[in-house]
Amino acid sequence: MTEESLEINESDLLSPSPEATVVDRWTLSSAPRESRAAAMAWWPVARIGLKLVVKRRIFKVFIGLGLINFLFFSAMIYFLAGLAAQLKGQRFGQGPLEFARNFIFTGTGESFRDFITSQNTVVMLLLAISGAVLVGNDFRFRSLTFYLSKPLERWQYFLGKLVATSLLVSMLTLLPCLALFIEYGLFGDTFDYFFESRRILFGILAYGLLVSIGMSILLLGVAALLQRTISIVMVWGLIFIFLPIVTEVVHEAARSSEYWKLLDFWFLLQWCSNAFFGIESELYSGQPWCPIAALAAWFGAALWAFWSKTRAVEVVS
């Protein structure tokens, strides 16, 4: 066990101002400059959540795994850009170079969408095991009482947890994807790529935020409801593995209806990503409001679960 090093100096301790009375010294209102703005009360909640996750070795492993994909693409962009510079003006090698470019990373909306989608698997696993640490334990071990007795509204507690989880997810999806976008643009012959690819940038931001925030909302609901890691993993598996298989099977069996697909959370994310990047797809030809409504239903259910458990502190033990 490593223990936090502790050095205490007299100067570390706040000394009261000479004019302060004993009561003043014991009153927070006598030191308003020390206070954080009430509107930012959610930030310490997020900070605690992030610290809890980042401290554990298993999460470092998952984050490392999630970044392997990014490092590979990053290295390939660098390598192919270098190779292109070396082969400039030469006929020899242009064919294989173009093939490698198109095969590995094309810099189109599809490639960035596919990058985020490929990260989603690691994100799913990371969230499944971090749900209890981030949220579940607050309910299971009644740590919630420490939060709710502080000058903090329930929505600020929710927002803090949401920010912590979303930051974690965006570390694997949105941020590396943005880094790849910038890297790809910088290694081009000109900076025109950035101007020509505003839709791609929008797609990355929108899809990245949807994955980060959407999966976080879902996790908060599931973790608040189930609390234990094993239960969260099982339901997470149900949502992200079992349900897509079932909907696929049912969809195949009942060919007439596409609406079965709406139960598949992956499908909904994919549909949104295509919309964000402006990619035409034959995935779904029904009414566009249906996937949006289905996604809203998922989020609504998760928010309801979280809210009902936050209020459940009222139950007498």
Place this chain on the structure above:
Amino acid sequence: MNPVSIRDLAKWYGEIAGLNKVNLELQPGITGLVGPNGAGKSTLMKILTGQLKASYGEALIFGKDVWKTPAARRRLGYSPEGDSFYEDMSVLAFVRAMGRLCGLGGSADALAREALGKTGALGFAGKRLKACSKGMRQRAKLAQALVHKPDILVLDEPLNGIDATGRREMLRLFEELAGAGATVIVSSHILEEIEAVTSRIVFLAQGKVIASGALAEVRGLLKDHPLKLLVTASDPRKLGARLLESGLVTGIVFQRRAGELAEDDLVLSVPQVESFYRALPGLARELGIGIDRLVPLDASAEAVFGYLVGEEMGGSA
């Protein structure tokens, strides 16, 4: 304006009344909250700390509704009964994090160290919570309630798990805080300890305040339970006869003195305590009897509470 005002407070859990029309005005100083399990102590504390919404009535902190105005909780510190922490955190990190939740910014670290110093926890501030003993955890919990220097402290069973020396230290700390102008509300099932630091006690049973005020006043109001006094006198029989004759006592029991063959003590039933205390010295002088000892046998908080609960339940304890 009183620091704590509780008006017509009621809390219903379905058809069960957790609290029923509770009215209290608490001033700076220590107030003991006494009651058996299920009396409504925890419910009252949870409402007072903004964790629970009252079904009816209001709990005000310096005139502000603690449920509707989370900012009012900046002036409040709460130490819950359960000790569910983030086990991987060090004691210092935990108290610091709780300070940040109270709105402390850059000064959180220094204030956390100060609070740990006050509760005698600075010596193990670097230790992880999972490695702490029950007593250490109690001190950490108390420190997190003190970290932002609140005006009001709500402490649910704060002495559980602390050794005798530690208890004395904690009680001294409560007295010091109360002396500095803080309003300290302490619930404990160890009534002697509460009694040692305050005479202001609120007795709760079945969700109702069955008595509140100075212990002696409450005891004096129990007409159906005359105070039992043990008297050691030079001539107990003569004194007993005179007391019965005067009507100052309603009953006398002779109790053989420990280690004596022929000496008795008197156990008197005194309905009007003040009249008795006024008259006794004159009577003793008149009879030429020396009084060596005068001890109330059932004026302790525990005995008073027993009588009160008995009366509340419609019988006699």
